[in-house]
Amino acid sequence: MDIFEAGKRIKKIRKSLKLTQEQLAEKAGISAHFVYEIEHGQKTMSLYTLTDIALALGTSTDYILFGRTPDISSGARDVMINDDLSHIIETVPLSKRDAIKNIVKSVLPYIK
Known part of the structure; x- marks a missing residue:
């Protein structure tokens, strides 16, 4: 690097x-x-x-x-989004993950 x-x-x-x-x-x-x-x-x-x-x-x-950008084909986009979400959750301290879980649960019914 x-x-x-x-x-x-x-x-x-x-x-x-x-x-x-x-x-x-x-x-x-x-x-x-x-x-x-x-x-x-x-x-x-x-x-x-x-x-x-x-x-x-x-x-x-x-x-x-x-300086590389990922190749985002149709299938790769879903994997990338999934990886981003997993990464975000992994960076949150364990003590705050329950709060995130509750927020996501409350928002999911509104996402279509």
């Missing part, structure tokens, strides 16, 4: 979404100064931070790290 290139990709997506470093920081749960350091290749990020940034930017960790 080239941290300079990863930082450039984060900055490029952030700017294309018209987000400031402060807005991205808020969405990802990190400081604006840390966003600056990541974008300029001065700091590396943990797996958790990488995931939070990717989710905040609506992109994949693969794109941030390697």
Whole structure:
């Protein structure tokens, strides 16, 4: 992984979404100064931070790290969505998973 290139990709997506470093920081749960350091290749990020940034930017960790976009064929899209949901749930602390389960249960009848 080239941290300079990863930082450039984060900055490029952030700017294309018209987000400031402060807005991205808020969405990802990190400081604006840390966003600056990541974008300029001065700091590396943990797996958790990488995931939070990717989710905040609506992109994949693969794109941030390697510049690759996933090939999304009709069948692959469902797998990708499933993987994203599983990943999101896995990153939630165990103590809060019951709350998520209850929220999902209450919303499911309204999703068609």
